[in-house]
Amino acid sequence: MTKGDEIMDIDVKGIDGGETRRHILGLLGGASVAAGGLALLSGCNDEIRDATSIPTPTPTATSTTAAPGAYTATNADWLNFTLQLHYLLAAYLQRSLDGTTLSASLTGGSGTAGQVRGGQAVAFTDPVLRTLAREVTTATVARIGLLRRTLGSAVTAQPAIDISGGQGSPFQAIAAYSGPNATPPTTFFNPYASDKDYLLGAVALFAVATSAIPRIAALAGNEVRPVLGLICAGVAANDATLRNALFYRADQEPLTPPAGEKTLFERANIMSDGRDQFDGPADLDQGVGGFAGKTDVNANIGVTDANSIQLRRTPEQALGVLYASANSVAAGAFFPAGINGTIRVSGLNVA
Amino acid sequence: MTGAERIVDEEGVRCGARRAALAALVGGTMLAGLAKPAAAQVASSVDTAPLQFALNMQYLTTNFLQVVTYGQGRQLPAEQIRGGELSDKPGVSATSVLPVKFPTGVRGIQARIREMADEHWYRTLMLRGVLRADSPAQTQIDYSAQTFAKMFVAAGAMAGTDTLYLYTASPSDPLELVRNVLLAAETLVSVQASVFAALLPSMTNEVTLPMMASLAASAAGNATTIRSMLYEMAQAKPELLTKLDRLAAWRDRIDGTSTTDAGLSPVNGTARTAVTDADGAYIGRTPQQALNVLFMSADAVTQGGFFPTGINGAIVRSGKAN
Numbered sequence: 001m002t003k004g005d006e007i008m009d010i011d012v013k014g015i016d017g018g019e020t021r022r023h024i025l026g027l028l029g030g031a032s033v034a035a036g037g038l039a040l041l042s043g044c045n046d047e048i049r050d051a052t053s054i055p056t057p058t059p060t061a062t063s064t065t066a067a068p069g070a071y072t073a074t075n076a077d078w079l080n081f082t083l084q085l086h087y088l089l090a091a092y093l094q095r096s097l098d099g100t101t102l103s104a105s106l107t108g109g110s111g112t113a114g115q116v117r118g119g120q121a122v123a124f125t126d127p128v129l130r131t132l133a134r135e136v137t138t139a140t141v142a143r144i145g146l147l148r149r150t151l152g153s154a155v156t157a158q159p160a161i162d163i164s165g166g167q168g169s170p171f172q173a174i175a176a177y178s179g180p181n182a183t184p185p186t187t188f189f190n191p192y193a194s195d196k197d198y199l200l201g202a203v204a205l206f207a208v209a210t211s212a213i214p215r216i217a218a219l220a221g222n223e224v225r226p227v228l229g230l231i232c233a234g235v236a237a238n239d240a241t242l243r244n245a246l247f248y249r250a251d252q253e254p255l256t257p258p259a260g261e262k263t264l265f266e267r268a269n270i271m272s273d274g275r276d277q278f279d280g281p282a283d284l285d286q287g288v289g290g291f292a293g294k295t296d297v298n299a300n301i302g303v304t305d306a307n308s309i310q311l312r313r314t315p316e317q318a319l320g321v322l323y324a325s326a327n328s329v330a331a332g333a334f335f336p337a338g339i340n341g342t343i344r345v346s347g348l349n350v351a
Numbered sequence: 352m353t354g355a356e357r358i359v360d361e362e363g364v365r366c367g368a369r370r371a372a373l374a375a376l377v378g379g380t381m382l383a384g385l386a387k388p389a390a391a392q393v394a395s396s397v398d399t400a401p402l403q404f405a406l407n408m409q410y411l412t413t414n415f416l417q418v419v420t421y422g423q424g425r426q427l428p429a430e431q432i433r434g435g436e437l438s439d440k441p442g443v444s445a446t447s448v449l450p451v452k453f454p455t456g457v458r459g460i461q462a463r464i465r466e467m468a469d470e471h472w473y474r475t476l477m478l479r480g481v482l483r484a485d486s487p488a489q490t491q492i493d494y495s496a497q498t499f500a501k502m503f504v505a506a507g508a509m510a511g512t513d514t515l516y517l518y519t520a521s522p523s524d525p526l527e528l529v530r531n532v533l534l535a536a537e538t539l540v541s542v543q544a545s546v547f548a549a550l551l552p553s554m555t556n557e558v559t560l561p562m563m564a565s566l567a568a569s570a571a572g573n574a575t576t577i578r579s580m581l582y583e584m585a586q587a588k589p590e591l592l593t594k595l596d597r598l599a600a601w602r603d604r605i606d607g608t609s610t611t612d613a614g615l616s617p618v619n620g621t622a623r624t625a626v627t628d629a630d631g632a633y634i635g636r637t638p639q640q641a642l643n644v645l646f647m648s649a650d651a652v653t654q655g656g657f658f659p660t661g662i663n664g665a666i667v668r669s670g671k672a673n
Contacts, residue, residue: 021570058544067453104393105391111539128586128622130620131617131622132582132622132624134620134621135621135623135625136623136624138621139625139627139631140631141631142630142631143630143631143632145596145630152634156426178535181386187378212562213568214561214565214568215561215564217551217564218551218554218560218561218563219561225551225552226549226552227550227632228551229552229564229567229635230548230549230632230633230634230635231631231633232551232564232566232568233544233547233548233570233571233631234571234627234631234633236567236569236571236572236573236575236633237571237574237624237625237626237627237633238625238627238631239572240572240573240575240622240624240625243572243623244463244576244579244583247463248459251458251459251462272479279381287467295458296458297458297459297462297463299459299462299463299465300568301465301466301572301576302470302572304465304470304569305565306470306473307473307474308469308470308477308569309474309514309566309568309569310564310565310566310568310569311565312561312564312565319525
């Protein structure tokens with residue numbers, strides 16, 4: 001059996017909460033699935049939302065649907081998906097820090113090249129936060145260089161990226177639950193408006209990357225697993241820096257916010273729900289903590305499962321959030337023309 | 352989901368362990384069916400040695416974080432430090448770590464230590480669930496202030512004549528205790544995170560691979576959380592940055608020539624809360640390099656420092672640093 005087949009038949013989310021039943025079926029059925037039969041898994045579509053389990057998504061009248069590719073990912077495909085996520089992180093971080101974008105030497109490659117649209121430099125009021133923003137930005141851009149070097153001629157281009165905030169923007173699309181029972185928003189999320197908004201925006205994008213890359217690092221072949229393991233931990237470390245900075249500021253706020261406003265803890269929770277609506281029924285996202293009683297506080301820096309290890313998203317779940325669609329689509333929100341590479345279609349992630 | 356909804360009850364613990372054990376069992380069955388080498392049972396796979404080492408790293412962090420935040424009696428209990436059936440020997444309880452009475456005004460730091468203490472507890476159970484019969488027994492761990500002080504002095508982070516206020520408050524500065532608890536935790540958790548980050552390529556099993564990837568991500572996050580708290584506290588106490596710089600430099604020296612660590616002082620206005628290299632990748636350590644730090648020896652030895660009688664498992668010897 002090929003490496004690709006292994007990738008397709010193993011449910012690597014098995015040790016995550018809520019997927020045990022499918023997990024065991026998947027493991028028991030490993031041989032038959034490898035032989036091409038998906039029958040064992042077909043009764044479990046309630047729990048799995050990626051290309052492996054849903055070969056034919058049901059089109060809906062309200063959105064342009066696309067079939068999640070039944071791909072067999074190569075090492076280059078896994079690295080390129082990681083790179084595409086990094087293009088988005090870097091676009092946001094660089095624009096926020098000083099208004100710039102990646103240099104041309106870091107954006108070329110195969111696929112459809114695009115520009116970064118929207119966003120602006122944040123007028124940081126806290127100089128300490130600026131040092132942290134620089135750290136995370138520098139590391140993220142450096143990983144783009146590392147990924148591109150590792151990929152060599154197989155590198156994919158930066159696609160068109162929209163990082164605008166405000167009404168109708170990609171950030172607003174993932175800022176809160178917007179389903180049938182949602183209250184229409186009266187204010188709109190602009191991540192460039194303040195120190196705290198910047199952190200909420202950065203945590204939103206990193207939540208997706210940090211959950212997507214562990215799975216990729218685990219599935220990729222031996223040749224690239226060492227570098228992907230270190231990239232996986234590097235991304236998680238940057239994410240932790242941002243979540244700590246957000247928690248620190250949330251903890252400083254008064255217990256009761258001014259009338260008509262929400263605490264930073266509440267805003268982080270609402271934004272977590274905003275992301276979670278596009279990646280299927282499982283709860284794969286969390287806020288950073290909350291006030292406990294009148295005098296104490298609880299922290300939730302780590303976004304973890306029942307075993308207290310980092311939650312994982314499939315690429316199709318990650319793309320659901322970044323395309324801001326629970327239906328299977330090939331473009332949307334932060335990526336108006338989709339991403340480049342083999343892995344590019346979001347899953348049927350209807351909750 | 353909010354932080355308050357995190358699974359922290361005993362049922363959650365049992366479910367996690369049960370799930371992992373079941374996964375290991377079923378995984379072994381499938382692998383045998385696919386006729387993969389050395390996979391007739393997960394407990395004896397090539398993944399065992401690195402996972403045993405990972406469990407030793409978990410013993411090291413879990414006892415410390417649990418007791419400093421929750422108090423005496425929260426050491427890992429006998430049944431969770433005992434060797435699995437294949438060694439069948441009791442573990443040595445970690446009695447040298449002491450509870451810390453935190454001063455007022457640091458609830459945000461206490462909350463984050465508490466979160467990590469919970470996380471490390473469950474991860475320890477997870478690894479034992481995966482290793483089962485091959486779980487190594489916990490050995491003696493020396494968490495005494497004297498042992499930490501020995502390292503701090505060797506690193507130049509404190510004078511040999513000074514007292515390290517680690518479990519008892521300094522009479523002159525209530526926050527000194529908090530800073531030292533964080534520095535001590537940073538040593539243990541940073542070393543653990545660097546090992547886990549580099550351990551992924553050692554995994555072959557389809558269950559342990561994603562587990563290790565997520566474990567590495569979470570451990571890197573924990574180390575960064577502790578360093579973030581130190582960075583917050585350093586704004587009012589800049590010499591704290593220098594202390595961690597020196598501890599990191601000492602760790603980097605004692606485990607060989609390759610760069611394995613990073614200080615906390617900002618460079619060119621850029622913070623260094625994460626231990627990453629010029630490529631933005633986390634900086635890894637081999638298990639042998641980790642043992643150089645934890646045994647506090649640049650030589651190839653089998654005990655010392657935090658582990659006066661060494662550790663159990665297949666990897667027990669530090670590397671010969673250059």
